[in-house]
Amino acid sequence: MSHPSSLSDAQLDTRLQHLGLADLDPGTGAGPVAQPSVRTSTVRFRDLAALDKAQALKSQGERGVTYGRVGLDTHAALEKVFCELEGAQRSFLAPSGLSAITLALMALLSAGDHALVADCAYGPVRYLDKIVLSRMGVELSYCRAQPEALRAQLKPNTRMLYVESPGSLLFEMLDLPALSRFAREHNLVLVVDNTWGAGYIYRPLALGADVSVVAGTKYVGGHSDLMLGAVMASDPAIARRINDTHYAMGYAVSADDAWLALRGVRTLPIRLKQHAANALEVCRFLASRPEVARIHHPAWPQDPGHALWQRDCTGSNGMLSVELKFDQEQARRFVDALQLFGIGFSWGGYESLVQWVEPSSIACHGYCEAGDNAVVRLHIGLESTQDVIADIARALDAAA
Numbered sequence: 001m002s003h004p005s006s007l008s009d010a011q012l013d014t015r016l017q018h019l020g021l022a023d024l025d026p027g028t029g030a031g032p033v034a035q036p037s038v039r040t041s042t043v044r045f046r047d048l049a050a051l052d053k054a055q056a057l058k059s060q061g062e063r064g065v066t067y068g069r070v071g072l073d074t075h076a077a078l079e080k081v082f083c084e085l086e087g088a089q090r091s092f093l094a095p096s097g098l099s100a101i102t103l104a105l106m107a108l109l110s111a112g113d114h115a116l117v118a119d120c121a122y123g124p125v126r127y128l129d130k131i132v133l134s135r136m137g138v139e140l141s142y143c144r145a146q147p148e149a150l151r152a153q154l155k156p157n158t159r160m161l162y163v164e165s166p167g168s169l170l171f172e173m174l175d176l177p178a179l180s181r182f183a184r185e186h187n188l189v190l191v192v193d194n195t196w197g198a199g200y201i202y203r204p205l206a207l208g209a210d211v212s213v214v215a216g217t218k219y220v221g222g223h224s225d226l227m228l229g230a231v232m233a234s235d236p237a238i239a240r241r242i243n244d245t246h247y248a249m250g251y252a253v254s255a256d257d258a259w260l261a262l263r264g265v266r267t268l269p270i271r272l273k274q275h276a277a278n279a280l281e282v283c284r285f286l287a288s289r290p291e292v293a294r295i296h297h298p299a300w301p302q303d304p305g306h307a308l309w310q311r312d313c314t315g316s317n318g319m320l321s322v323e324l325k326f327d328q329e330q331a332r333r334f335v336d337a338l339q340l341f342g343i344g345f346s347w348g349g350y351e352s353l354v355q356w357v358e359p360s361s362i363a364c365h366g367y368c369e370a371g372d373n374a375v376v377r378l379h380i381g382l383e384s385t386q387d388v389i390a391d392i393a394r395a396l397d398a399a400a
């Protein structure tokens, strides 16, 4: 599709609606709006010269397609969208958010290397460490993601700082520019899980990160119906390592899932605005209740990360955690009494979700002083907040 030459100067919201549309048929001058799902396992070539050209691109680490695994137009369009979102030169698709994390770590760490990992990062990273990385001779240390704490755990072989901001369960805002300075000072590659920001409300590469990882499963997809991940980078040497590891490890994403993500991303801006507005309204309600000890949501003015959020983020989303003056039994009763909230992991779909947070899973966060309070994580969906708040009120009463 031809675009006014000004598209590259247009606002992100505009570009998100115009990137990766289907081409017009040169004969009829017509075509659909949406890129179709181009499913293929094999790529066929007009002649050997065309194949050679693709091979040459591929051997330079560029997007040269010689086989179906990397995908054709649908995948290429989604890669462009991720680059646009994250302000990256290259993006690589993975079949889930966790496999995107695996890709970044496998590409950038070698046997004998040590990496510092924020203690508030997505829990399954510890499982990847325990089951795979430790066996491959890579050592991870978990640490509060602040320069002084990190410095104390540096080793001569430390190569990477891996963080997630805000944190996975309590949404602790990290000072990414400060962490980036620390990483540069010690020659560490800084990898950030940006699933919370979805590349839209938070842009780690612009704040000094080398690599951004996103679970597209969440807000990018937005409809709780696909699994997808992406790894973004701009530095050519880093991108090359990710490119080659992506190929070597056989990563592949279904064209239909890439298509769903492309479809989802068009409404990412308006969905995030609505999720954020709904979550703030729920925060205001929660703050009025005597059972509530503390709210973890960086857009909430009382959150300790609020100033960093104001400085570094351009919006918020539907995620919040709430500390309740309940014992664990009451907290479980509260979760079971909610009717509009699905009990489940994940987030980013249109529906509200609740997760009872096991005390052991946040005890390892250096930031957490939940003490005896029970912690429940909520994803505030796109339902009417009147109904959502009435549901929470009813469940609080039932649990008390």
Ligand SMILES: *Cc1c(COP(=O)(O)O)cnc(C)c1O
Residues within 6 Å of the ligand: 095, 096, 097, 098, 099, 122, 164, 168, 193, 195, 196, 215, 216, 217, 218, 227, 228, 229, 346
């Ligand atoms: C869900 C999630 C992931 C993993 O994504 P999947 O697609 O479920 O594998 C990674 N990081 C964060 C912060 C997540 O919330």
